[in-house]
Amino acid sequence: MSCLVRIDNYRDSFTDSEKKIADYIVQNAESVVKLTIHELASETDVSPSTITRFVRRLNYKSFSEMRVELARSIDNSIVSDFNKVIQWSKTMDELSQCFISTITSVCEDVLNLNDLSKFEQATDWIKDSDIVYLFGVGASSLIVEDLQQKLMKLNKRCIFNIDSNFGVQNAVLTRENDVVFAVSYSGRTKEVNIAVRRAKKNGAKIVSITRYGRTPLSELSDLCIYVPNVEQSARLAAIFSRYAQMFIVDILFVNYAKRIENKPEQLLSEYRSLLGTLKE
Structure with missing residues (x-):
């Protein structure tokens, strides 16, 4: 351990x-x-x-x-420089195995850092909410978009705008029956924290996906789902923290699919059928 x-x-x-x-x-x-x-x-x-x-x-x-x-x-676990990653091994096969091993370790750490009751609580809040608001910029916006797309496939109303200025404006619309998911590895992203602070003032429940530790974002949150400290603050790219965050999103998606009254497979089938009309 x-x-x-x-x-x-x-x-x-x-x-x-x-x-x-x-x-x-x-x-x-x-x-x-x-x-x-x-x-x-x-x-x-x-x-x-x-x-x-x-x-x-x-x-x-x-x-x-x-x-x-x-x-x-x-x-x-820490990869602060991309050159360090590519120097892990001399062959592509060895490099791939290093990646797989580290990704597995990071996902295991997510489960070690978070009691499963956190995922249950977050899922309950999604289910009971009127609207899910999502905030994240930069690399975190990829995580937010993934969660948005997954929830929308299950007919959950979600609001996210990749433009951080509009994101802050969206926070003004939040209400008591809404839930906010804020994604920021550092927990110090200004645009995200401003939006979260306003949403909290409006009475919305705040769930953050952030690195383990005390940060401005964790202080604002009603529920923190932590990812391990796998990236230094001066990193060139969010490599393994992204896998940890995606892992969290997938757990939330599967848990929510189990909770909804409509059959998930039917909703997903309808979603694919609708997209299929675009090719006609």
């Missing part, structure tokens, strides 16, 4: 000081592996002995052991 997953699993048992340490590690994993125990204590404003107790609560023998495990987790 990776260090970050351990932190999530033990979070409920942490003291306030330990939660402060946990939040700092989750949000600054890359820099923590370079710190001494005294430097981490200084950064989190706790004593070195508190760090030691925190480490032992995670079932590590020492701070050094935890730091090594954290570094190993980062090495296994």
Whole structure:
């Protein structure tokens, strides 16, 4: 079990000081592996002995052991530069296997980070809502569009505009019986957070799909569905975080299909028939 997953699993048992340490590690994993125990204590404003107790609560023998495990987790999951990806192996077959292995690991981490009750709750809110509003820009807009298309195939009313300015304006239309899905890996996308803040003011329920940790978006959300911290903030492309987000979308889609009164296969058949008329 990776260090970050351990932190999530033990979070409920942490003291306030330990939660402060946990939040700092989750949000600054890359820099923590370079710190001494005294430097981490200084950064989190706790004593070195508190760090030691925190480490032992995670079932590590020492701070050094935890730091090594954290570094190993980062090495296994973080891809900060595309050149690093293509240098994974010398053959296409080996590269493909590295990709498959990492994608599998990322999807498993999604399930480790999120209790299944989160997906159940989000699905209930979709089912009971009048309209599903979706917000996401850049790479996140691909995730949002995928969720929109899947829900619309099952006759769920969805509103999304790839233009972030119109997205913010759409937030003005939200009401208490609506649910918002906001996608932002960093949790700090200005256009998304402005829209979410307005929707929350209007009484809409907020579901975010974002990286694990405390961010402006997670603070605004009623329900956070986390993806693992698999991309550095200075990454060239959102590679593996995209797979994690798509995995979440697929789980929501299947769960919603199981909840609706109409048979999903009938709705999907009608949808394909309608599209077929475009080819006539």
